[in-house]
Amino acid sequence: MKRITSVLLMIALLLPAATLFAGGKQESSDNTISFAGSGGYPPFNFITENGDVEGFDVDVAAEIAKRMGKTLEYKTTAWDGIIEGLRARRYDGILGSMGITEEREKVVDFSDPYYYSGPQLIVRKDSGINDPSELSADNTIGLVTGTTFEKDANALGVKVKLYEDDNQTLMELLNGRVDGVLTDRIVGLNAIGKLKEGDKLTLVGSVLRTEKMGIAFQADDDELREKVNTILAEMRSDGTLKRISEKWFNGEDITVE
Numbered sequence: 001m002k003r004i005t006s007v008l009l010m011i012a013l014l015l016p017a018a019t020l021f022a023g024g025k026q027e028s029s030d031n032t033i034s035f036a037g038s039g040g041y042p043p044f045n046f047i048t049e050n051g052d053v054e055g056f057d058v059d060v061a062a063e064i065a066k067r068m069g070k071t072l073e074y075k076t077t078a079w080d081g082i083i084e085g086l087r088a089r090r091y092d093g094i095l096g097s098m099g100i101t102e103e104r105e106k107v108v109d110f111s112d113p114y115y116y117s118g119p120q121l122i123v124r125k126d127s128g129i130n131d132p133s134e135l136s137a138d139n140t141i142g143l144v145t146g147t148t149f150e151k152d153a154n155a156l157g158v159k160v161k162l163y164e165d166d167n168q169t170l171m172e173l174l175n176g177r178v179d180g181v182l183t184d185r186i187v188g189l190n191a192i193g194k195l196k197e198g199d200k201l202t203l204v205g206s207v208l209r210t211e212k213m214g215i216a217f218q219a220d221d222d223e224l225r226e227k228v229n230t231i232l233a234e235m236r237s238d239g240t241l242k243r244i245s246e247k248w249f250n251g252e253d254i255t256v257e
Contacts, residue, residue, distance in 0.1 A: 037096025039076030110214035118207030120185035
């Protein structure tokens with residue numbers, strides 16, 4: 001009888017420690033925030049040869065997590081199912097260059113925009129062209145066939161020359177065969193950074209149309225969304241967003257409209 005009582009006493013003494021251990025484990029989980037992206041959209045979020053996920057989106061996510069006092073878990077998943085994954089609570093948010101659209105806003109809530117994209121004019125630095133409004137019917141603009149950018153070029157009143165991809169358009173620009181290139185701002189920035197003699201090119205003016213990129217949250221997660229909005233505002237105010245952008249986009253700031 002004494003032996004049974006002693007065993008029961010030992011179990012009772014161990015229970016608080018076990019409870020504390022379980023509580024500590026749960027607290028560690030609560031100290032993690034998870035964001036998702038496709039992992040296949042360089043330089044925003046992509047998987048390196050070492051299997052790590054890097055990019056502009058990942059750096060923004062890491063800074064948000066740091067300011068929340070949490071550890072970042074950046075998850076990669078197929079883009080066509082990424083919203084369904086959020087709604088199934090497999091991650092806390094989507095921070096993967098998702099455009100804010102009316103259709104998406106029917107099922108998720110978005111943060112304030114953390115960067116902007118859209119059709120942008122690229123010219124040679126020695127062209128003397130400082131704004132799209134300076135173009136005329138004498139100028140020829142290169143763009144990729146089948147894109148919506150042809151409408152933007154026509155609205156500028158310029159001649160249009162079509163190519164298969166932006167590697168060709170930018171090479172033609174470098175070789176002086178066109179006066180400018182009209183393409184997605186971010187695509188242009190990324191291509192300029194990789195092209196030989198890309199430093200001879202520059203983006204001028206603002207995007208002709210703006211696409212706003214936001215962080216998607218579950219529709220009932222107002223507290224987290226508002227907290228992230230506050231952090232984004234701080235990052236914008238203290239220059240952190242700009243510095244992250246300049247790191248990934250050859251000194252350009254894509255975080256301003």
